[in-house]
Each structure stands twice: as C-alpha cells, then as structure tokens.
Amino acid sequence: MDGRRITANPRPCSGRRVVAKKRRRGGFDGFVNSVKKLQRREISSKRDRSFTMSDAQERFRNIRLQEEYDTMDPKGYCPLTVPFTPTRSKIIEIVAARDIVFALAQSGVCAAFSRETNQRICFLNVCSDEVIRSLFYNKNNDSLITVSVYYSDSYSSLKCRTTKIEYIRRCQPDAGFPLFESESLKWPGFVEFDDVNGKVLTYSAHDCIYKVFDLKNYTMLYSISDKNVQEIKISPGIMLLIYTKTQGGVPLKILSIEDGTVLKAFNHLLHRNKKVDFIEQFNEKLLVKQENENLQILDVRNAEITEVSRTEFMTPSAFIFLYENQLFLTFRNRTVAVWNFRGELVTSFEDHLLWHPDCNTNNIYITSDQDLIISYCKADSEEPSSDGNAGSINISNILTGKCLAKIQASNSLPIVECNCNPNCGGKNCNLKKRIQASRIESTVAEALEDITALFYDEDRNEIYTGNRLGLIHVWSS
Numbered sequence: 501m502d503g504r505r506i507t508a509n510p511r512p513c514s515g516r517r518v519v520a521k522k523r524r525r526g527g528f529d530g531f532v533n534s535v536k537k538l539q540r541r542e543i544s545s546k547r548d549r550s551f552t553m554s555d556a557q558e559r560f561r562n563i564r565l566q567e568e569y570d571t572m573d574p575k576g577y578c579p580l581t582v583p584f585t586p587t588r589s590k591i592i593e594i595v596a597a598r599d600i601v602f603a604l605a606q607s608g609v610c611a612a613f614s615r616e617t618n619q620r621i622c623f624l625n626v627c628s629d630e631v632i633r634s635l636f637y638n639k640n641n642d643s644l645i646t647v648s649v650y651y652s653d654s655y656s657s658l659k660c661r662t663t664k665i666e667y668i669r670r671c672q673p674d675a676g677f678p679l680f681e682s683e684s685l686k687w688p689g690f691v692e693f694d695d696v697n698g699k700v701l702t703y704s705a706h707d708c709i710y711k712v713f714d715l716k717n718y719t720m721l722y723s724i725s726d727k728n729v730q731e732i733k734i735s736p737g738i739m740l741l742i743y744t745k746t747q748g749g750v751p752l753k754i755l756s757i758e759d760g761t762v763l764k765a766f767n768h769l770l771h772r773n774k775k776v777d778f779i780e781q782f783n784e785k786l787l788v789k790q791e792n793e794n795l796q797i798l799d800v801r802n803a804e805i806t807e808v809s810r811t812e813f814m815t816p817s818a819f820i821f822l823y824e825n826q827l828f829l830t831f832r833n834r835t836v837a838v839w840n841f842r843g844e845l846v847t848s849f850e851d852h853l854l855w856h857p858d859c860n861t862n863n864i865y866i867t868s869d870q871d872l873i874i875s876y877c878k879a880d881s882e883e884p885s886s887d888g889n890a891g892s893i894n895i896s897n898i899l900t901g902k903c904l905a906k907i908q909a910s911n912s913l914p915i916v917e918c919n920c921n922p923n924c925g926g927k928n929c930n931l932k933k934r935i936q937a938s939r940i941e942s943t944v945a946e947a948l949e950d951i952t953a954l955f956y957d958e959d960r961n962e963i964y965t966g967n968r969l970g971l972i973h974v975w976s977s
Contacts, residue, residue, distance in 0.1 A: 627650065
C-alpha cells in the first residue's frame, strides 16, 4: 500500500491515498491487450492459487505474541517539549524497513526499534518542537522520509527530511537532509509519495503550482501551473487532472506521469445540480459517482460507459486498487468488497468485519502479490477476553473472501520453554535467552485491544500492531 498524501492542515491528517503495489507498465498507450493478458495468465510465475492458500494458512498457523515495545521510556520520557504533548499517545502509523520497526504516535513522536536486539534505537524527532506527521520508506535509496510540522512555525507548513536507514541504525537520526526546501507546503498544500511510479507530487497553495519529483534522486521533473485544477489522481504511468466543474460537466486531462505530456483531454457530462461523490482513475477506466446516481465506469479509450445501479454500488469511504488483478476493493460500514471493472461484485468477505468504522487504512495491509488482506477486525461474539474489548487480526484471501487465519485471544499460542535436550538446561539456548529477555507485560487479550495501526513485514513474516497506549506488539511464528 504505497501512495499517500500528507496535507499541511495543522490537524492530524486522516485522509490517505492507498494503492497496492504493482510492477510498472508503460504509459497510457501501453495497456496490455486481451491476448497478452491471456498469455501472461498461462505462463505466470505465480504459484497455483490452491497452493498459495494452503501456504498462507501454514505461514500464519502458529503465529503468536513474541515481543512488546514501548514508544515511551519507563519514566515517561518524551522527546517533545511542546506544552500539549501527552505522556502517552496512540500509534497512528507503523513502517518496517529491513530489521527496523518505526512507530509514529499521534503526538508526533516517532521511535525506531531493532528486531535484532529488541531494543529502541532512537527517536527520529531531531528537534524538540518537531511533530512528525507521516513516514515513507523509500526503497529506491533505502531511506526513511519523515514529514513534519513545527511548533515554532505554528504547525502551518510541512517539512520533509530523508535519512538513510544505516544512519538510523547507528542512532544518527540527525544525519539526514531536508527535501523540497523550495516548496511552500502551507495549508492547503500537500506532498504525495507514489511508490508505484517512483514519483513525488507536491502542491504549493500560494502560487497554485504542482510539481513532480523523481523519488530516486528527488530531482524536479516538471511542473503544472493551472489554477483551475481541483484535484490530481495518480495511476500507473498516468495522472488524471480534474478541473473545476462547469455547467456542461467536468473537464479532465490525462497526462504521462514521466514528462507531463497531455495524452487525452475530454469533458465528462454530469448532472448539473448534484454533487460529485468521487472521480477515480484506474488505467483506462474512469469511475464517476454523483449523489444518488448510478456509478459510471467510463473507458476513456472509446467513451463506452458501464453503469452500476446505485442500490448495488453505494458510495464507499475508501478504495484500494489492485493493479495486478485488475480489481478494486471498496470499504463501507466496516465491510470490504471486491469489484471488477465491469461493475460486478467479485468477492464478499466472510468473517471480516472491520473494527474501526472510519476505515482507517493504517489498520489494513495488502500483500505485494495482492492475494491477502490483513485487517484488525471485530472478534467472534463468543470470543472470551478480559473485558470484551479485544478484537482479532484476520488474514483473508482477496479473490475468494475466505478467512485463512485469525489471531485472537483464544487461539494465540504462548511462548514455549526450551526443550532442546535433557542436558541443555536452557543455559546456551537462544530461544530461552530470547524468552527471558522479552519484556511483554500485556496479555494476548490486552495486546488485541484498541489496535490503532497494523503492518505486515512480508520478508520476516511478522505482523506489527500498535495501540492507543503507544505500545508495539510483534506477532510471529
């Protein structure tokens, strides 16, 4: 889940653009035709679906609570000195890079933890008045980008900074350097990181200029200066420019993400007196929904329109596009559904009622193969817990909707003691030493309460969760 936009609103940002990973294709004219799609399906290197499902079940079968990290020192130390900073604050974002877990609290405190030593490495706040708003791991140069606001600036402007992971590992968070210093990112300005295309989009509100930068070296590629642009949507290889609505509809332009070349310009007709719920771009498909109207799926190549009844497709609170599978997920009223671009419902998930009604995408993870969704969900009504507030972590297959595995208080295994051999005694056993060094104070039920952020490390096969108390829990086999 790689695209995210951070605005300069002094209040914490809740809206995020989320897209699933994809191997990059060409520009707007490089759409794969039906024959090539069939060929790719036949010669695909991906594993058989049934094997993938059984493999996923095996991967998560014995997963359990292994470690607990605290973003605060035992004495309640906090690196921020601003007056309103609470002692404890909920975790709003988790990012993992190599063997380091980064946890960002709502207060703006960001801590880095080592999975090798199970110790906090450092705080990433390099100034006492720095409030970090969001994190982005740039795999192109193995660095972490932090987006911050500052008390001394009345939290009015975003500042970006990049720091090599190696520097953070050495406890040198101040060894990084600032980015986009020439840009005035005051409200309603924003910065958006797009890992799919390897680009960064910034918007300077004072002069109404959008700029596109290369994510590899942060070189500016081109700018867009047009006061009539109301919104920009990014898809693989292209950008959709949405202009101010007119009486005849809404003017749209599709640009190449690489150089800003206009690939197509057209006007989409709208009902004059009804507000637009959303306009979303997905490769050659344009999704348009107005209030109390049917969903329109427009093929911009030939202007063909497919309509889906408003009773079948109601306006969701969030989308996730699955570029590999040519599908999209919708989130509405704690439920998840999968649709294709013929307007057909592909999957409804079993046993996957999300915990948070606002569809907080920080509590959802889509695997890079786009076959699994991991979410914080409502536990079974019969699930025993200390006070009934514990949820569950559900792992479901996206194409079938089947729940493959679930982490809940009743089935999470305890850490076992060493039984290598009768002569070991635990003195030289790494497992026993790790158990003794662990500082888990929460019970499994407590760790499953009020989870506010979730991340899955696919390389390590570990799930990291954060809660309202600023605690991080590691779940692994």
